[in-house]
Amino acid sequence: MYVGRFIVIGPDFGAYRVSSRSFPNRQVVERDGTLTVAPTPDAPETDNPYISYNCVREGGDSVVVGNGSHVDPIAEKLDLGYPARDALAESLLAMDYEKDDYDTPRIAGVVGEESYIGIVRRDALLVRPVTENPMLVATYEEDDPAVVVFDGDGSPAELAERAYEMDYEHAVCAAGVTYDDGDVDVGFYNDE
């Protein structure tokens, strides 16, 4: 099954996978603790505005995971002291679904003292707390946040590889993050 991009959010970890039919030549790169999805050097040129963005970024005492440029305003609101639920809901609603051929939803999660997962689709805005079991939401098909079986133990790079290996089509690259009482660690996995 093809679900596009997806996130898994647990109470103390997050993972993000890029799956893509149309833009497979991409990788995750790290700079100063922020993870960015970017085209590989051999990628064909494109003017699609939705394929390069920060996918993991710290905000306040928490960390944000998501599939587009909304990650930045969510992190900035957390820096300003917004509650995680409000930072997610306001930013998702303000930026809304992507205006591409598929009305691709924006998905995002916050991992911190309180963890949340959310999606804005053409027909809905959903933001749910993550209290115990990990939850997954994807851009297509699995686009209601739902509990998922996902082992949240391990390093951020291991979490990223675990998300990369999940049984959905067209894996491209993945990111992982762990949270421990305000300490955030990030890692990633690119298919070489």
Ligand SMILES: NC(=O)c1ncn([C@@H]2O[C@H](COP(=O)(O)O)[C@@H](O)[C@H]2O)c1NC=O
């Ligand atoms: N975030 C991403 O990495 C990303 N990759 C592709 N998209 C959007 O989704 C559309 C469909 O892409 P695909 O066929 O690869 O699933 C693309 O035209 C693009 O507008 C993205 N936007 C949201 O997921």
